[in-house]
Amino acid sequence: xxxxxxxxxxxxxxxxxxxxxxxxxxxxxxxxxxxxxxxxxxxxxxxxxxxxxxxxxxxxxxxxxxxxxxxxxxxxxxxxxxxxxxxxxxxxxxxxxxxxxxxxxxxxxxxxxxxxxxxxxxxxxxxxxxxxxxxxxxxxxxxxxxxxxxxxxxxxxxxxxxxxxxxxxxxxxxxxxxxxxxxxxxxxxxxxxxxxxxxxxxxxxxxxxxxxxxxxxxxxxxxxxxxxxxxxxxxxxxxxxxxxxxxxxxxxxxxxxxxxxxxxxxxxxxxxxxxxxxxxxxxxxxxxxxxxxxxxxxxxxxxxxxxxxxxxxxxxxxxxxxxxxxxxxxxxxxxxxxxxxxxxxxxxxxxxxxxxxxxxxxxxxxxxxxxxxxxxxxxxxxxxxxxxxxxxxxxxxxxxxxxxxxxxxxxxxxxxxxxxxxxxxxxxxxxxxxxxxxxxxxxxxxxxxxxxxxxxxxxxxxxxxxxxxxxxxxxxxxxxxxxxxxxxxxxxxxxx
Ligand code: NAP
Numbered sequence: 001x002x003x004x005x006x007x008x009x010x011x012x013x014x015x016x017x018x019x020x021x022x023x024x025x026x027x028x029x030x031x032x033x034x035x036x037x038x039x040x041x042x043x044x045x046x047x048x049x050x051x052x053x054x055x056x057x058x059x060x061x062x063x064x065x066x067x068x069x070x071x072x073x074x075x076x077x078x079x080x081x082x083x084x085x086x087x088x089x090x091x092x093x094x095x096x097x098x099x100x101x102x103x104x105x106x107x108x109x110x111x112x113x114x115x116x117x118x119x120x121x122x123x124x125x126x127x128x129x130x131x132x133x134x135x136x137x138x139x140x141x142x143x144x145x146x147x148x149x150x151x152x153x154x155x156x157x158x159x160x161x162x163x164x165x166x167x168x169x170x171x172x173x174x175x176x177x178x179x180x181x182x183x184x185x186x187x188x189x190x191x192x193x194x195x196x197x198x199x200x201x202x203x204x205x206x207x208x209x210x211x212x213x214x215x216x217x218x219x220x221x222x223x224x225x226x227x228x229x230x231x232x233x234x235x236x237x238x239x240x241x242x243x244x245x246x247x248x249x250x251x252x253x254x255x256x257x258x259x260x261x262x263x264x265x266x267x268x269x270x271x272x273x274x275x276x277x278x279x280x281x282x283x284x285x286x287x288x289x290x291x292x293x294x295x296x297x298x299x300x301x302x303x304x305x306x307x308x309x310x311x312x313x314x315x316x317x318x319x320x321x322x323x324x325x326x327x328x329x330x331x332x333x334x335x336x337x338x339x340x341x342x343x344x345x346x347x348x349x350x351x352x353x354x355x356x357x358x359x360x361x362x363x364x365x366x367x368x369x370x371x372x373x374x375x376x377x378x379x380x381x382x383x384x385x386x387x388x389x390x391x392x393x394x395x396x397x398x399x400x401x402x403x404x405x406x407x408x409x410x411x412x413x414x415x416x417x418x419x420x421x422x423x424x425x426x427x428x429x430x431x432x433x434x435x436x437x438x439x440x441x442x443x444x445x446x447x448x449x450x451x452x453x454x455x456x457x458x459x460x461x462x463x464x465x466x467x468x469x470x471x472x473x474x475x476x477x478x479x480x481x482x483x484x485x486x487x488x489x490x491x492x493x494x495x496x
Contacts, residue, residue: 010048010105010196014098021199023052024219027065028212031058033220037192042108042339042375043329051195053220059228062216066158066185067234069213074155074183078132085129085181088208092122092173092201099169099200104330106194107168108338108375109293111330120455121170124473125177127457132181135478148489153482155183156260157236160229162222162250164242165341166296168194171241171264172201174461178477180214184237187229188217191242193341195219222246230254237481240264244395244421244466262470262480264298264462266395267423270416271301272438274429279310282428283317286401288452289426291325291379294337295399296345298467299424299455303385303392304403305415311405315383318403319365322379328372339375340398349377349398355390356382356402366400387418395421409434413441422465424448445471 011017023030036050054062073081092099100114107114140149159179163171172188179186190198195217202217218225229235230253238254240247241264254261271289273282289301306314328335340346350368357363366380377399385392385402392402406412416425416438425444427435439447445463448454455461460471470480 010102013101013105016095016098019095019098019102019200019203020049020196021203022050023199024054024058024062025199025202025206025215025217026058026062027069027216028206033058037220039106039193039195041105042193042341043373045374048105049196051192051199051219054218054225056224056228059218059220059225060232062187062218063158063229063232063234065213066187066216069185069211070155070157073185073211073214076183078135078181081181081183082129082132084209085125085132085177088205088210089122089125089129091204091208092118092125095200095204096122099197102196102200103168103194104338106196107165108341109330110335110338112336113293114330117167117170121173123457124170124173127473128177128181128477131475131478134475135182135482137484144488144490146490146492146494148492149486151484151486153182153478154485155179156481156483157184158187158234159184159237159239159481160187160189160226160235162189162226162229162238162240162242163191163198165191165193166293166298168197169201172198174472174477175239175241176215178472179237179239179481180210182478182482184481185214186216187235188215189222189225189229190217190219192219192222226250227253230259231256233257235259238262239470239480247468260480260483262472263468264470264472265423265466265468266397266421267298267300267463267467268303268393268395268419268421269299269301269424269426269444270442271304271426272412272416272428273304273306273310273314274427274431274434275307275309276431277429279313280317282306283314284321285426285428285450285452287318287321287325290401291322291337291399294340294377296341296397298395300397301426302396302402303416304401305406305412306403308405308407311403315364315381315403318401319381322365322381322401325379327376327378337379337399339373340377341375343374345398346375346377349380349396349400352390352394352396352398352400353380353382356385359386359389361385361389361391361402387415393419409437412438417441417443420466421463423463423467424454426452
């Protein structure tokens, strides 16, 4: 095991160094595994610290701790759980700057984006703390004489929450807040690239007063830990955010114990520009929808469909907007786009560009010689994209935008829906007759018209087709962590 505890790369930046934890958090204790895993700063390639790799027996101990903590946690009043959640919320915001700095160090996004993610993440904690008080059931007009029929909503039990590296803070709180508010206990498995955001959340949870075992953070290899979580009969809900490939594996594994599964998987969003849309405005919005988090975003606008009449003007405007993106280390003043998560991601981005160019796409902009480091990929614009190209077919998860021209409105739905993904779609235009047809026909869980900003605590976030199952945020977020119990009180006195 390495002796090097968190390196100088982190400590000097933080006001509260105790937020940096390199051990896993199980049953209210900080626990060593059997070896360390290095965590890198993607902007510099430097090791910023290590997290511990848990052994199978420790994962099983965590599952047992969460199961033991469940009965007393669910027995608290909703108000009591809400009070602890609100203390967690307040501590998250109090330590916003440190949490954002940790995120920049391990994920690479700009400091402004990281601050935004902490706000976004905290908003779910507040929302579900409040909403937990309103987890109502129904009363049902009885078809049985002298009976009272009703439903109650019960917490499902222990929930395993498996999260990705692109939003290392908010993907945890969006799940955990819903699960905890309704009365579940949680086992959080963060991505190995970004464990520090998760562990800092656990440190703040401890300070907020969550009882031991209610929140646990397990670090180590996803394949090993998740298999144990999926196979355990004590884990009753599985909530995963990540790639469709891994989501399918987990669904197979979870089938053996018939868990309630919710899946937030990949996306391949179309961005439709209608002919009556102002071209400059559409290009500005498309750039914003494409390059957030360096394109490593399940909501990224990957396939941009533009009317032929405005096509070349759109490409010019898009390239002009794109040139304003400043690429660099997320800590540098004015930087709006950081590195990709790894060198492998850079190679994948180049492969996508090469494939498109070989199949006839025009490379309009994207000079990789200008990249400021090994893990950086400059914003890239491809025109004349076709459905045969990887940039159209795959969730490219990199800062490469693909644009296609269309001639008739009737081409739009077949093109936009030509993907196994169904997370989000964007529409820019004014004519409500066309907008309505698109709203009805787009096979996506979320459709945003004339707005890039669409997410938030109150909306049901989620996809259809191979983009996932279930919803996060909003009152529907509770569905993934609760079950409906129906009861019939029969043979009551007092007649009908
Ligand atoms: P990923 O490779 O699927 O990993 C996600 C999580 O699964 C990590 O915790 C990882 O742990 C674990 N894991 C990886 N391989 C595993 C395996 N064989 N068995 C069990 N668990 C395994 O996804 P990612 O690269 O981190 O994230 C990018 C993906 O997330 C994209 O597809 C993106 O669209 C999707 N995403 C979706 C949403 C949404 O709301 N729909 C939001 C954000 C991201 P290790 O790191 O330890 O391997």
